Amino acid sequence: MIDEDGKGVYAEEGVDYGIFVDLTANPDEIYAATEAVVTPAAQAESEVQPATAAVSAKVAAPEAGAAPAKQKSTHIKATSIRVDLDRVDKLVNMVGELVITQSMLAQHMTSIDLAKNQQIMNGFEELSMHTRELQENVMAIRMQPVSSVFARMRRLVRDLAPKLEKKVKLITRGEETEVDKTVIEELVDPLTHMIRNSMDHGLETPAEREANGKPAEGTVKLSAEHRGGRIIIEIADDGRGINRPKVLQKAKEKGIIDANANLTDEEIDQLIFAPGFSTADQVSDVSGRGVGMDVVRQNITSLGGRITVTSVPGKGTTTSLLLPLTLAVLDGMIVEVGSENYVVPINNILETVRPQPKDVHKLMSGARVMKVRGQYIRLVSLAKIFKVNDAVSDPCKGLVVLAETDTGQPVGLIVDKLIGQRQVVMKSLESNYSSIDGISAATILGNGKVCLIIDVEGISTTEKKMTGDVTMRDMERVIEGDHAAE
Amino acid sequence: MSDEAIDARDIDLAALGTDRAVKGKDDVVVKATSQYISFRVGEEEYGVDIMLVREIKGWVGVTSLPNTPKYMRGVLNLRGIIVPIFDLRCRFGMDRTEATNLHVVVIVQVGERTMGILVDAVSDILTVTEDDINSVPDIDQRQDGEYLNGLLTVDERMVGLLNLNALFNLDAIASGAQMAG
Incomplete structure (x- = not known):
């Protein structure tokens, strides 16, 4: 607006x-x-x-x-203090512990009859209210408005516009949207890159724009808003949009896709995220080095976010970043594998299914695949990778969590059952130990127990190492066998 | 060990720690003493520098980590920090400790890292001078020399002073994990 x-x-x-x-x-x-x-x-x-x-x-x-x-x-002084992030983290930790202790107390309370002692009950209810409030407030300490990043973008546009000999107006919206400080720091590079992209590739020269009946001054809109516990940052330009024929041609030239590949418009748009891709004819200090949107996407996914691009030829391109509000908190699904519990990030989960025996096939390499709506998906046994002995090994008796990897290929994680969805605080394993294949971090559950967070990408590669990659020939054999059975 | 006993020991540690600091400052003539906490693992007794010990607590369950060496028992939640727990008995090539809540975890600070050592029981606080510490004799098994800083004799008992850095070195753990895997 x-x-x-x-x-x-x-x-x-x-x-x-x-x-x-x-x-x-x-x-x-x-x-x-x-x-x-x-x-x-x-x-x-x-x-x-x-x-x-x-x-x-x-x-x-x-x-x-x-x-x-x-x-x-003029009468209201901004009152703020600088506090070491470590101290805030300690505070967050302590409050987390307080909440755990409180919920433990609550559990014990239910086992003893306190109906006679109404005062204790009342006091306890008050305590839990205060704890919750305390936790919310402590979590809010780390939140900062995105305005600081947006201000840097304004300067970038001002500096870059004369260099590119273009007239550009930057419109920002939602600068007061708050995100965790760590997310803000990580936002600068991707945003800088995308704004450069919009200005260099997206927007036309003033003469070109006027010839197309557009105002000579191009517009780049930068907006941020909260949506469902996440933040959406959009960069929209009113330029020429993604030049799909050119993108397609360049991708074929660089061997990113097959020369005969037939892609939909959306698939072509996605090609700009491919490593080494660039449409710029000349290398300049703004673009054309081929290191670009793939790095942006990597940055965003490493933050637990997603990036999408939509484009209308002649009208402009919109890139949206969907990011978590904080790096420390993760939406997770707690799953049970034998006697162990693990957290699978909700971000990765596509769906959960209980397969029919006829849909599960074993390949020559020993790997198993599952057919879901005509698509074959590699099955990964968490119990096997994590060496849990008492887990369900038959996917038809347990559940399969379909999870998305960075490569876009889903994998099916075999688990015993789902426990429930929880927001968990990520704690690094590396700070006191070392990293572990297939585990991204740990968290502390409501009962004070440590629970490991699964790194779906890592699991997928670990599994490949253990059983060998599923080859296309393997796949084809299954598909043929399937057809024969039908 | 009951909670009270642990608490009492905590206070003891603090008192002794300051005591040592004062002594060291005022009395230059007296040979520098150092203090060690000793604990039992089976029949043997080992000690670590008291200044490295953060806390002593009873054994509670841990969350095991996949694909780690056998002596890596898992991680536990120490007031919001994830702390790895190592089984000292198992680290010395014996079987895993059948841990009960009578077993003790000694939380130590090694460099930047906080970790826990699972032992059978904590036995004593030893105040020793440098002269009391015997060097480790050259034995074939070079790991003895590597993992022990020295040997102490206390009331006819031998106490091995642990070199935690070498014992729970991350590279060693990583190669151990490969061997285990």
């Missing part, structure tokens, strides 16, 4: 009020201004999160409301 003057209109979708603030103003000032206006609003809507509170402030006459708010802001 941006008007033509380049002034940002902060308002939530479907809400017809907002604060008008000049985006070129000092970010601190905007912050103070929005904060000042929030105060009366916060009383009206007590259940507003800090990040959205800033944008959903109720101002009857928006522009009139913003002016006095700015004057008021």
Whole structure:
């Protein structure tokens, strides 16, 4: 929601009020201004999160409301302190322990009859409320608005535009969206790269744009918002879009795809993420070195995020980054394998199925595959890789968790059963021990026990080492056999 | 060992630690002493420098790590930190300790890392001067010399002073894992 003057209109979708603030103003000032206006609003809507509170402030006459708010802001000093990240981590750890102890107490409480002692019950309920609140607040300490990164992008655009002899306007939205500090640090490089991409490849020269009936000044929109416990960052340009014929031709030239390959438009768009890919005819200091979007994608996936690109020829390209709010917390599915429990990141999980015996096949190499809707998927026995003795080995008796790997090829993890979905705090194994194949980190469950987090990518490669890669010929044999059976 | 006993020992450690520091500063003539915590593993007694010991706690269950050497018992949650636990008996080539809640885990700090050693019981705090420490005799098995810093004689008992850095060296563990795998 941006008007033509380049002034940002902060308002939530479907809400017809907002604060008008000049985006070129000092970010601190905007912050103070929005904060000042929030105060009366916060009383009206007590259940507003800090990040959205800033944008959903109720101002009857928006522009009139913003002016006095700015004057008021001179009286409000920003009070913040710099604290060592280690200290915050320690605090987070301690609070985590407190929550565990509290839930342990709660379990013991149920076993003894406390109905007679109402006071203890009441006190305990209060305690659990306070603990929860404490935990939420401590987690919020690490959160920071993305405005610092966005501000750097503005400078990048300003510096780069004259170099490329293009006119570019950067519009940002949702700068107050909060993310974990660690995520913010990791965002700078991918964003820089993608903005360079948009400006170099996406946007046309002013003459070209005018010939196509577009305004001479190109627009790059950078926006951030929260969606379902994650943050979405979008970079949209109104340039020429991905030149699909050229991408296809270059990919064939570089041998990234087969010369006769027949790809859909979406598949062609995905090619820009292939290693070594570049459409630039000349190597410049902006683009053309072939190190680019594949590195961006690697960075994003290593953060536990996803990147997608959509493009309309002649209209522009939109790249979306879907990132977790924090690196430390992970949505996980706890699975049982024999006497052990493991966490599989929800991000990786496509679906869970219990296969029919007729769908499971054994290959020559000893590897097993499973047919899911006509597709053959390699089965991986967690029990075998992790040497758990008392686990179910027959996938038809247990469950198969279909998990996605970086290569896009899913694997089926054989588990005994699913325990449940949990948000878990990631703890490194490397800090006190060393890394372990197939395990990305560990976490501490509600009962205080350590539980290992599975690295699906690592599992897949470990399994290949143990049983040998599934060859195409193997696959074909199964497929033929399958057809014969039908 | 009951919780109370452990607590008492914790306090002891702290008191002795400061005691030593003061002694060292004031009394230059007296030979530098060092203190070791000794513990039993089977019939043998071993010791580690008290300054490396963070905590002593009773054995609780651990989460085992896949594809690690046999003496790597697993990891446990020490107030939010994941700490690996090594079985000292098993590290010395014997079988794994049949751990019960009477067994003791000594949490030590080795360089940057925190780790736990599973032993049968903690026996004593030894205050020794440098002269009390005998060098390890040259024996065929070179691992003795490598894993022990020295030998102590206390009331006719021999105490081997552990070189934790060598014993639980990450490279050694990695090669051990390969052997196990």
